[in-house]
Amino acid sequence: MQLHRRVLVTGGAGFLGSHLCDRLIEQGREVICLDNCFTGDKSNVYHLIAHPRFEFMRHDVTMPLYIEVDSIYNLACPASPIHYQHDPVQTLKTSVHGAINMLGLAKRTGARILQASTSEVYGDPEIHPQTEDYWGNVNPLGPRACYDEGKRCAETLCMDYHRQHKVAVKIARIFNTYGPRMHPADGRVVSNFIIQALRDRPITVYGDGSQTRSFCYVDDMVEAFLLLMDSPDGFIGPVNLGNPGEFTIRELAETVVELTGSASKIEHRPLPQDDPKQRQPDIALAGRELDWQPATSLREGLKPTIDYFEGLVREGVA
Structure with a gap:
């Protein structure tokens, strides 16, 4: 399994990231787990610390990173209102500067990158269920905008890096996900x-x-991440991932x-x-392109x- 063997997971000590690290290790990948531990917790990956193919790196994605990788899962960002509203400016920096840094890394190394976006790009939707071609109903001035607009900007950056620099990008719009290792004080x-x-x-x-x-169990979401990352180059997304x-x-x-x-x-x-x-996600696209459903x-x-x-x-x- 040489394709995408050396993998970077930003936000890797978080809820979703730690489960993804588990699966990648099971697949025989070399995993670099990057986290500043603002909302992530190193205890989520303690069981992997001694593994010869696992490396934990304490680092903030808003700062440049110079390593060699084959693929990048950019999951780093506070994802619950309590956490992302605690420091809204830093939340925006994490989404925007973090995406710029990770896309720059992907450009330099030729890595494929999966950007963790969110159903919040749809805001308070006027259509139901939400399909990927819906542009959303987001308040750019409200208390949730630091997260909603930050993720929308990250999607824009992905598409521009793809068009301008030919970076291989995948955009996942994640709907409510739950399971073991959720932060007990995340307010979700x-x-x-x-x-x-x-x-x-x-x-x-x-x-x-x-x-x-709509609530998607974490194992189903991680399976979708893996399928999306390994999908053909011609499929970029964005693609809704969630349980309908x-x-x-x-x-x-x-x-x-x-x-x-x-x-x-x-x-x-x-x-x-x-x-x-x-x-509620419309996951017809994920079904067609990834053969995935929760x-x-x-x-x-x-x-x-x-x-x-x-x-x-x-x-x-x-």
Whole structure:
């Protein structure tokens, strides 16, 4: 397996990145895991540290990087509102300067690069479900814009580096993903609900709970990354990656309470500004080009996720 043997994963100690590192090591690749550990955690890759084909590098993607690689997965960026709104200027720098640095590295080394974009490029969508040709409904001045517009700019940079410098790029628009190793304080709905339920605390639902989300289990998402990276050069994307199964936030809360056996009650709070009312991917393109669709149901994926957070709660770290 010589193609893309030496692989760089930025954000590699994060939730998605650490699972991707696992799979790449299983495939026999040499993996450089790069992370500044702002939201990533080195404990997510402790089990790989001694592996002869794994290297951990503490580095910020906003700074230039001079190494030799065959392929790059650029996953580095805070991805939850609590984290990306903590330092919005740095969030924008991570998306924009990080993309410039990683695309520059790909240009110099001839590496193929997969850019982790997001469903947030669609903003609060006016079409449902969202298809890749939809340009979005994003508020460029709102509190979520540092992430939404940063990722939109990163996509633009990918296309311009491809057109101007012939860099081989792949653009993945990632929808809600969950599973073990999610950050317990990321404020995302799945981790929030599980921790609240495990502690028998009120489940905080914003708005009336009728807003919808689609939840993809992490193993399915990592499989999509691998397929996209190894897809023919002619397929760039962007491509939606997510589970099209749509659930209301209230349905998710009720399922988590049931699976944890919690005594928690649902508590409603005001809906945050610019919070999307609907989020569901159209994954027809991924099906055609990658022969991919998620295989894990929400209930199946929630069980190992709950087990993971139970361990954190027992250890007093969540």
